[in-house]
Amino acid sequence: MLSIKNLKANVEGKEILKGIDLSVNKGEVHAIMGPNGSGKSTLANVLAGNKSYEVTEGEIIFEGKNLLEMEPEDRARDGIFLAFQYPIEIAGISNATFLKTALNEIRKYYGQPEIGTKEFMDLIREKSKLLGMDEALISRYVNVGFSGGEKKRNEIFQLLMLNPKLALLDETDSGLDIDALKIVANGVNLFKNQNNAVIVVTHYQRLLNYIIPDFVHVLYKGKIIKSGGKELALELEEKGYDWIKNEEPVEQNL
Amino acid sequence: MSETNKKQSASSGIEWYLEKFSSFENKLNGRFQSPIHEIRKKAAGLLFGMDFPTIKNEEWKYTNISPILKFNFIPSVNADVVNVTKEHIDSYVFNDFDYHLLVFVNGIYFRELSRAENLQDGIIIDSFGNLEKNNPELLKKYVNKFSIIDNAFNALNTAFAYDGAVVIIPDNLIVEKPIQILFLNVSEKENLLIQPRNLVVAGKNSQSKIIINYRGAGGKEYFDNIVTEILADENSVVDFYKVQKENENAFHIEKVQAVQKRSSVFNHYNFVFGGSLVRNDINSILDGEGIECHYYGLYLTNKKRHVDNHTFVEHAKPNCMSNELYKGIMDDESRGVFNGKILVRKDAQKTNAYQSNKAILLSEKARLDTKPQLEIFADDVKCSHGAAIGSLDELSEFYIRSRGVPEDIAKSMLIRAFASDVIEQTKIEELKEQLNHIVFEQLHRKEVTNK
Numbered sequence: 293m294l295s296i297k298n299l300k301a302n303v304e305g306k307e308i309l310k311g312i313d314l315s316v317n318k319g320e321v322h323a324i325m326g327p328n329g330s331g332k333s334t335l336a337n338v339l340a341g342n343k344s345y346e347v348t349e350g351e352i353i354f355e356g357k358n359l360l361e362m363e364p365e366d367r368a369r370d371g372i373f374l375a376f377q378y379p380i381e382i383a384g385i386s387n388a389t390f391l392k393t394a395l396n397e398i399r400k401y402y403g404q405p406e407i408g409t410k411e412f413m414d415l416i417r418e419k420s421k422l423l424g425m426d427e428a429l430i431s432r433y434v435n436v437g438f439s440g441g442e443k444k445r446n447e448i449f450q451l452l453m454l455n456p457k458l459a460l461l462d463e464t465d466s467g468l469d470i471d472a473l474k475i476v477a478n479g480v481n482l483f484k485n486q487n488n489a490v491i492v493v494t495h496y497q498r499l500l501n502y503i504i505p506d507f508v509h510v511l512y513k514g515k516i517i518k519s520g521g522k523e524l525a526l527e528l529e530e531k532g533y534d535w536i537k538n539e540e541p542v543e544q545n546l
Numbered sequence: 547m548s549e550t551n552k553k554q555s556a557s558s559g560i561e562w563y564l565e566k567f568s569s570f571e572n573k574l575n576g577r578f579q580s581p582i583h584e585i586r587k588k589a590a591g592l593l594f595g596m597d598f599p600t601i602k603n604e605e606w607k608y609t610n611i612s613p614i615l616k617f618n619f620i621p622s623v624n625a626d627v628v629n630v631t632k633e634h635i636d637s638y639v640f641n642d643f644d645y646h647l648l649v650f651v652n653g654i655y656f657r658e659l660s661r662a663e664n665l666q667d668g669i670i671i672d673s674f675g676n677l678e679k680n681n682p683e684l685l686k687k688y689v690n691k692f693s694i695i696d697n698a699f700n701a702l703n704t705a706f707a708y709d710g711a712v713v714i715i716p717d718n719l720i721v722e723k724p725i726q727i728l729f730l731n732v733s734e735k736e737n738l739l740i741q742p743r744n745l746v747v748a749g750k751n752s753q754s755k756i757i758i759n760y761r762g763a764g765g766k767e768y769f770d771n772i773v774t775e776i777l778a779d780e781n782s783v784v785d786f787y788k789v790q791k792e793n794e795n796a797f798h799i800e801k802v803q804a805v806q807k808r809s810s811v812f813n814h815y816n817f818v819f820g821g822s823l824v825r826n827d828i829n830s831i832l833d834g835e836g837i838e839c840h841y842y843g844l845y846l847t848n849k850k851r852h853v854d855n856h857t858f859v860e861h862a863k864p865n866c867m868s869n870e871l872y873k874g875i876m877d878d879e880s881r882g883v884f885n886g887k888i889l890v891r892k893d894a895q896k897t898n899a900y901q902s903n904k905a906i907l908l909s910e911k912a913r914l915d916t917k918p919q920l921e922i923f924a925d926d927v928k929c930s931h932g933a934a935i936g937s938l939d940e941l942s943e944f945y946i947r948s949r950g951v952p953e954d955i956a957k958s959m960l961i962r963a964f965a966s967d968v969i970e971q972t973k974i975e976e977l978k979e980q981l982n983h984i985v986f987e988q989l990h991r992k993e994v995t996n997k
């Protein structure tokens with residue numbers, strides 16, 4: 293589904309990603325861990341098409357297409373979704389308007405008609421219920437005045453509404469209380485199936501107790517320096533990052 | 547326009563209008579005798595010694611009015627020169643709520659299409675012309691009592707004061723319906739000088755909502771030169787909405803002068819959508835304690851249009867607050883000016899005065915000149931001002947596009963988000979979506995609505 297080869301990227305002239313290789317297949321869950329500032333959000337943003345990050349080398353192939361040539365909206369329509377580490381507020385636009393616009397743009401791309409009002413409302417009700425989301429948040433402006441946890445939950449709500457092929461979750465667990473964490477993780481698990489994939493960026497093993505990864509990667513100073521199974525996350529939780537910081541970057545062949 | 551109609555200098559511009567004064571007087575008929583005419587004559591006398599302002603004048607530094615002086619405008623005294631139907635009017639007024647309606651065509655009252663019947667006891671919602679005929683003594687009590695003549699434009703308006711909207715609200719009345727006033731302008735044959743002379747007197751403890759809506763309906767260049775006087779008496783609440791969407795070749799200048807008495811609240815909303823050269827002076831004197839004054843402004847500029855907003859809040863007494871929020875959306879090669887003056891007099895202790903002016907530039911060629919002007923003579927005062935000029939936030943745009951939304955709609959959403967700070971302040975719920983609609987229409991951008 294996704295193949296990243298030797299990806300290098302700069303922010304404001306400074307190299308942040310220094311040669312990333314990563315493959316993700318349908319049905320897989322990958323976790324990316326690593327210390328602050330190692331480049332995790334940068335990788336997620338590059339995948340989603342944020343132009344503040346300049347790709348200097350390498351390639352990203354997603355479902356046979358060269359992602360790097362595509363605008364963010366086209367990537368989204370082809371099935372990439374990024375749940376932001378810091379979701380953006382948009383005053384004056386209700387959550388419902390926002391989602392309906394996005395959903396219809398995606399439907400248009402696939403030659404489908406606009407979603408009917410009732411169908412849309414039913415979908416909203418179904419998905420917000422799954423996440424135990426207060427329905428009042430649907431008519432409020434996008435993320436404006438939302439608590440930290442509500443914003444994160446709203447990202448996952450958007451994920452469920454738009455139903456992409458590849459979900460990138462950038463520290464969705466931060467800011468969530470323990471109950472909310474379970475609910476959100478449950479939402480992600482309901483989204484998950486054999487035809488899509490999830491990449492979770494997290495600092496904590498706790499989330500991975502609920503969203504169980506097939507692979508765990510450690511990103512350090514712009515490179516993946518270790519990959520392993522879900523037990524790697526437990527090991528990191530216990531020992532921190534120091535013990536692997538000196539390892540050579542791994543060639544990942546999955 | 548023929549060569550002979552062209553004017554060279556500012557003073558010759560004044561001459562043209564002074565020459566027109568006697569033929570204007572002839573059209574006044576009986577009103578020639580009214581006490582109001584004394585005010586007009588006095589203003590004409592003042593005009594005689596004046597020049598139109600030039601950029602050498604500090605107050606007009608960024609606004610060159612010479613495009614206005616290229617025309618010899620003809621004072622408008624008739625409404626029936628153009629064919630205006632109810633359908634016409636309906637397409638310009640704000641809808642979906644109950645309102646009283648005064649309609650003016652080219653600045654002249656248009657009774658057939660106005661709807662100001664079944665009024666609450668004691669309230670006057672009428673035209674300046676009618677009042678001058680029917681109750682000149684009442685009118686005289688207020689006209690030119692709040693606004694002093696301080697430049698050639700308001701002298702010109704006063705000298706030729708002929709018609710306009712007058713709302714006089716008795717003490718203790720809560721006006722149930724908003725009062726909507728439509729000025730529909732269309733210069734078909736001549737370049738018209740349209741000079742609404744508006745008056746709002748809000749009695750003690752009264753509450754009212756007034757919408758003044760200036761619209762252009764095509765045609766030649768015209769000059770809409772307005773003076774609006776407002777008295778907010780003790781403990782009154784006045785919500786005053788100005789919506790201006792003149793033709794793109796029209797000139798629009800307005801001076802608003804409000805005088806506020808003890809514990810009154812005055813909310814002025816200024817939606818600037820149209821006009822080729824626009825200047826607003828919005829002035830309030832806070833002449834009593836416990837007063838609140840709020841200015842909200844949203845201006846859109848594009849093409850080569852020029853919009854100048856000058857605001858002035860004078861804190862004359864203690865314990866008052868003023869708050870000002872102006873936002874501009876500027877595209878193409880347009881120019882904007884924001885000059886916000888706050889004067890806190892020596893007596894005005896415990897004043898709170900805030901001012902914020904923000905603009906987004908949608909093009910690299912758009913330009914805003916902004917100047918806060920704080921003159922504070924009291925020592926126990928909280929005063930702040932801020933200005934920010936930027937472009938649409940790229941990260942926000944990326945967020946929206948990362949959901950599959952195309953660039954143009956993402957930008958429209960951010961424009962709506964930016965404008966919403968001001969539009970959301972509107973207290974007539976039904977106006978909000980209609981104002982948003984005009985924003986997108988005027989900027990020629992894809993509309994996003996929450997409907």
Ligand SMILES: Nc1ncnc2c1ncn2[C@@H]1O[C@H](COP(=O)(O)OP(=O)(O)OP(=O)(O)O)[C@@H](O)[C@H]1O
Nearest residue numbers: 303304308326327328329330331332333334335344
């Ligand atoms: N827009 C930007 N401008 C300047 N520097 C940036 C920008 N975005 C990221 N960086 C820098 O790039 C580096 C990697 O940042 P990134 O956000 O990818 O880290 P991260 O691994 O997600 O960290 P965290 O765990 O704290 O979220 C950091 O040093 C950061 O300061």
Ligand SMILES: [Mg+2]
Nearest residue numbers: 332333334377
């Ligand atoms: Mg991060």
